[in-house]
Amino acid sequence: TFLVKNKSSYHEISPGREKKRLQRQSSGSVYSSIHGFSQEEIKEKLLAFPGGSIDLLKQDSGIAVLTINNPPRMNAFSGAMMVDLEEKVTQLENWTDGKGVIVQGAAQTFCSGSDLNAVRAMSNSQDGMKMCMFMQNTLTRLLRLPLISVALVEGNALGGGAELTTACDFRLMASGSVIQFVHKHMGLVPGWGGAARLVTLVGSRNALKLLGGAVKVDSELGVHIGLADGVLKVDLDAARAETGLQQAESWLSQYTKGPAPVIKAVKKVVLSGRELSLSDALRTEKDIFGSVWGGPANLQALASKSKHK
Numbered sequence: 011t012f013l014v015k016n017k018s019s020y021h022e023i024s025p026g027r028e029k030k031r032l033q034r035q036s037s038g039s040v041y042s043s044i045h046g047f048s049q050e051e052i053k054e055k056l057l058a059f060p061g062g063s064i065d066l067l068k069q070d071s072g073i074a075v076l077t078i079n080n081p082p083r084m085n086a087f088s089g090a091m092m093v094d095l096e097e098k099v100t101q102l103e104n105w106t107d108g109k110g111v112i113v114q115g116a117a118q119t120f121c122s123g124s125d126l127n128a129v130r131a132m133s134n135s136q137d138g139m140k141m142c143m144f145m146q147n148t149l150t151r152l153l154r155l156p157l158i159s160v161a162l163v164e165g166n167a168l169g170g171g172a173e174l175t176t177a178c179d180f181r182l183m184a185s186g187s188v189i190q191f192v193h194k195h196m197g198l199v200p201g202w203g204g205a206a207r208l209v210t211l212v213g214s215r216n217a218l219k220l221l222g223g224a225v226k227v228d229s230e231l232g233v234h235i236g237l238a239d240g241v242l243k244v245d246l247d248a249a250r251a252e253t254g255l256q257q258a259e260s261w262l263s264q265y266t267k268g269p270a271p272v273i274k275a276v277k278k279v280v281l282s283g284r285e286l287s288l289s290d291a292l293r294t295e296k297d298i299f300g301s302v303w304g305g306p307a308n309l310q311a312l313a314s315k316s317k318h319k
């Protein structure tokens with residue numbers, strides 16, 4: 011009963027609003043001081059909830075692995091982990107040689123959302139909204155990285171964990187894994203930007219079903235509605251078995267072969283097409299084209315008279 015989406019929708023906004031939106035986009039974030047948002051104030055509040063870490067491994071292949079690491083709480087996000095994620099996203103923004111990133115959870119499960127202990131302690135609406143603004147900024151910057159990103163979903167991606175999967179360009183699901191927007195069962199709706207991104211990914215009718223029914227999306231349903239981009243095989247012969255991470259790396263490497271400036275340019279033209287009005291996307295595409303035209307990879311390809319048979 012789910013729709014298979016293959017078309018994006020567009021809407022018009024005024025030139026003034028578009029200019030402001032583009033200015034915010036150039037810094038990568040959604041909220042700043044003009045929205046009454048203080049990054050430092052909310053960071054201080056979040057750091058009162060310790061536990062877990064976000065680990066970043068940058069590899070020579072140009073593919074980084076970002077690990078949500080809090081196994082005693084099924085990789086739930088403590089406040090300190092939210093702050094840690096923002097720092098790791100900054101490091102990825104500045105990674106010149108980077109081409110891709112895989113977001114995974116430690117210990118074969120993805121992420122069970124917000125740490126419910128922190129949620130209980132921050133239950134007033136103002137604090138909740140500040141936490142949302144912080145996470146929306148970070149996850150928007152994650153999605154806007156000039157790197158091709160993949161969420162490797164093993165085990166459960168629940169609540170904020172499900173929202174995190176939508177902040178990547180692609181999702182690969184291990185068989186037996188589940189993405190579930192459990193927010194309704196918690197008397198909530200997504201607030202880390204997960205609803206807006208879900209609508210873009212699967213369309214508004216499927217999004218309404220997933221959120222309204224708190225539907226457990228397994229790998230089969232995920233692929234059917236376009237939420238998942240592939241299913242990872244579980245090989246019962248342990249000696250031959252590739253780990254989920256190895257499978258995700260080889261899947262991603264199909265799209266990251268080649269020099270970093272070219273792969274970054276590929277991501278940037280797609281990002282501008284995804285986020286900007288057509289006129290702005292075309293102008294941005296021209297600028298990005300100019301950054302690779304006559305560059306080392308282009309000159310080398312011309313010199314070698316490459317054929318594309």
Ligand SMILES: CCC(=O)SCCNC(=O)CCNC(=O)[C@H](O)C(C)(C)COP(=O)(O)OP(=O)(O)OC[C@H]1O[C@@H](n2cnc3c(N)ncnc32)[C@H](O)[C@@H]1OP(=O)(O)O
Pocket residue numbers: 082083084086122123124125126127129166168169170171192193196198201202
């Ligand atoms: C942005 C909005 C949000 O994200 S709201 C949070 C939405 N997430 C949830 O409600 C997840 C609640 N947890 C669960 O449903 C289950 O724990 C899941 C993840 C399915 C795992 O079940 P099961 O394999 O039986 O393990 P378990 O329940 O014994 O959990 C192991 C320990 O982990 C903990 N845990 C789990 N999730 C969280 C969480 N979100 N925040 C804090 N702690 C969490 C459990 O409490 C349990 O801890 P303990 O061993 O009892 O000390």
